[in-house]
Amino acid sequence: MIDVTLESVSKRFARGGDTAAVDDVDITIAAGEFFTLLGPSGCGKTTTLRMVAGFYFPTSGRIRFGTEDVTRRPPNKRDTGMVFQNYALFPHMSVAQNVAYGLKIRKVNRAESRRRVEEALGQVHLAGYGDRRIDELSGGQQQRVALARALVIRPKTLLLDEPLSNLDAKLREETRTEIRRIQKEAGTTGIYVTHDQAEAMAMSDRIAVMQSGRVQQIGAPQEIYHRPATSFVARFIGRSNVLTLPVLAATRETVTVGLPGGGEIVVPGPADHGLSQGETALVSVRPEHIGLTSTTDPGALPGRVVDLEFTGMATNLVVDTAGEQVQVAAVEVPAGIAVGDQVGLRLNRERMWVVRP
């Protein structure tokens, strides 16, 4: 177990032109933490993880394991255990030989090696599968062999690059709980890469949301969900409306914005929002934090229903308010509501948040 620090790490590929695949990233991961790099495809998650593993060296910046600078250390001297997206199991070795590979390199004696391989296979519920060939295993089983192979060397950090993306939906949910349990049991620092925000929210102690090679926000799942730093984060995590509204007044931690209907509302925001009267603010509000009310309700945002879809638990509506399309997920809807109706939207100001562009 060790903490991992990335200090202003950037990576430019020779063939990548001027744009950096990873751009000035600062991340500190605490020992034992399960930390997730989350973002859309191509945002630089894999590149970041591979720099931690030592497959790429950063163009600039430092990487530390604890107090040790490992920036340019070759991958075989880093003591990381990596689970690859396609598992990368050695097809010419049995399950047990795959798991024992790292132990053999570390010259662990035979008896000890056998014991640890069995222990690791037991941990991933594959006891007794040691003699199988890799191509005799299902995708889920292969994934667990890869996990056992990475863990058996007792790595300082466990690196996982979208390990669930090749599994079907049901298995994915089961496995993510498993991975989390095993990581805590093994007591290793976990760095996890995914583009699936639900997966990230369910598994992580903390998440770094990335876009175009840059870290947009780092925080616990609740924090990122409720207090997104940027409009990108607000839209990428769950669904969100980001409204552009005029600033009427501002304090250190709140901003008063005017609504199209004439009302005004005091919205909480980060201390460094830097907004003042006369500017426009970006305000994030999630569909489930908007209620329906009548148009005459004072403080409500008037609009017209342009789309409506009943999902059982809630009704999803799209409401046009002065040209802006607002998504609403309402649990309670007036009976007989239909497309074209005029409605009022009641925004839950506690749950709104001022975001940066």
Added chain:
Amino acid sequence: MSTIPATPTPATVAPVTKDPTPPPGPRRRLAARFVGGTGSRWFPYVLVFPLVLVLFGYVVQPMFATFAESVGVDGVENYGSFLTSDGVARSSLFTSLIISAASVLLCGIVGVAMAFLLKRFSFPGRKLIEAIILVPAALPPLIGAISFQLLYSETGILPRGLQQLFGTENPVLPFSGIAGVLVVHTFTMYPYFYLSASAALGGMDPSVEEAAYNLGASRVRVWRTVLLPMLTPALVSASLLVFMTSLASYTAPLLFGVDQTMTMQIYINRTNGDLPMASTYASVLGVVSVLFLLGMRWYEGRRSYRSQSKGVAAHRREITNPLGKWLALAASLLATAVLLAPVATIALVAFSADGSWTTEVIPAQYTMQNFVTIFSEPRAFQPILNSLQMSLIATVACVVVGVLIAYAVRRLNFRGRGLLDVAVMLAWALPGTVVAINLISAFSTGNAFSFGQVLIGTFWIMPLAYFVRFLPLVFRSSSAALAQLDPSLEEAARNLGASWWRAFGTVTLRLMLPGVLAGALLAFVHGVGEFVASVLIYTSETAPISVEINNRMYSFEVGTAAAYGMLQVVLIFVVMVVSGRLEGGGRSTREAAKWTA
């Protein structure tokens, strides 16, 4: 066949429990860079530098040496002889070009017709023909040419057989001179067309053709507007290949006595001791070959549409008409006979008593004596030992260098990667005669790449020539094997603590092995049968099997010559069976044999 040390240096093993290593000192830093692996910026150059030296020293530099030789004594005057209309040089160049063009035409007709018949029609005997269709082309060039000479030349089995049958005065339909050369070329090179056309036909969605018929197009129109355009890329590639191969052909003109071709002129001038003139021919032939190579690369690069198959097997038309059925059966039998005739002839003649075959259709007396002689007389067995030894040395070198170049080209990022690729292709594109002249020009005096030694007239020039000629085979099959391998396998090994060498040895090379082995076997067989370069550079102590065969033919010991040939045919057969059994070996062999994938 791991030639890479697979044991790790102690420094690469980091016990899990050990405390963090202290910051490395400068010396250790340098070592760490080397074992540091593919992540290090230096690593590719450390690996690639020796490979570049090898390719430059034995492929590129000898080409320049040949050019220097050709202009060394009389300046560019030698080249002038290609411009004067009455000279041998000019007519040789034209003859070579005409033979090549005619070969393309003949191979195209035979290959495409075969592909259509076998891929589009169902008739008795089809499976058998498909199984043996590549047999004539699998023979070593010299054996192939000899068998055709024994079969179709003026003294050959077929013309004499027909003569006897019809009771005519002279042999019927004998092939000689250029016609003989063309027969050999057609039989040994039509597979380029057959293979690419049948791949294109197999990959072509039959519904495209059906759609055209459905729209009311006539059969000819469908051919012209649908099938031909779709086949064009395959046909152009095959044409270029056949043209290049014909241009490089040496054994066929030698055996059918066509002296005025480029390759023969190289041989004649070399044996007459006019190395500058031989070098001039070699330079011209080399340049033409390289131009074709570049043309082929350019064409492959711009080739836009390939087979657009979605896995629909092309359907075959059943021949239902009874007359057609009989005709098809007869044609199948004939084709089978023609395809197997060369090997059968060699086998037959191998058991004939030397000197017993004069004017008969087939040899009159049979004996085991030829084989007994080969295995019991040390002087007769020596060529076999020579060939095995020289080919083995060359193959080992091909494997070491070929595998590493394939790795570098496929897996590493470095400046000049494309050049490395081109240098290997150059070795492939150069005709054997040109390779030999290049080596003669470069190593008849000592130079840095021969460590100051004169190599001409020594043993080492022979394996060196085989190495240059067959390196591309191993490179190609290794590269194909590597393409099938996920790079993350090697990364997983590195991640688990393996040094680059260990990860390469235990994972990458281990998984490439079937492909590498298939390529190595192919290179070995080609080395054992090599004739074209050997005949220009052998010494009496290093005479390989092929040169011995040629000498025996020259002294009318046809039976013994055929017996040597038979041994080679058996070796090829064994190797083909072994390659087929290697997992993925068959594919790698096919990959190795063609450049137009």
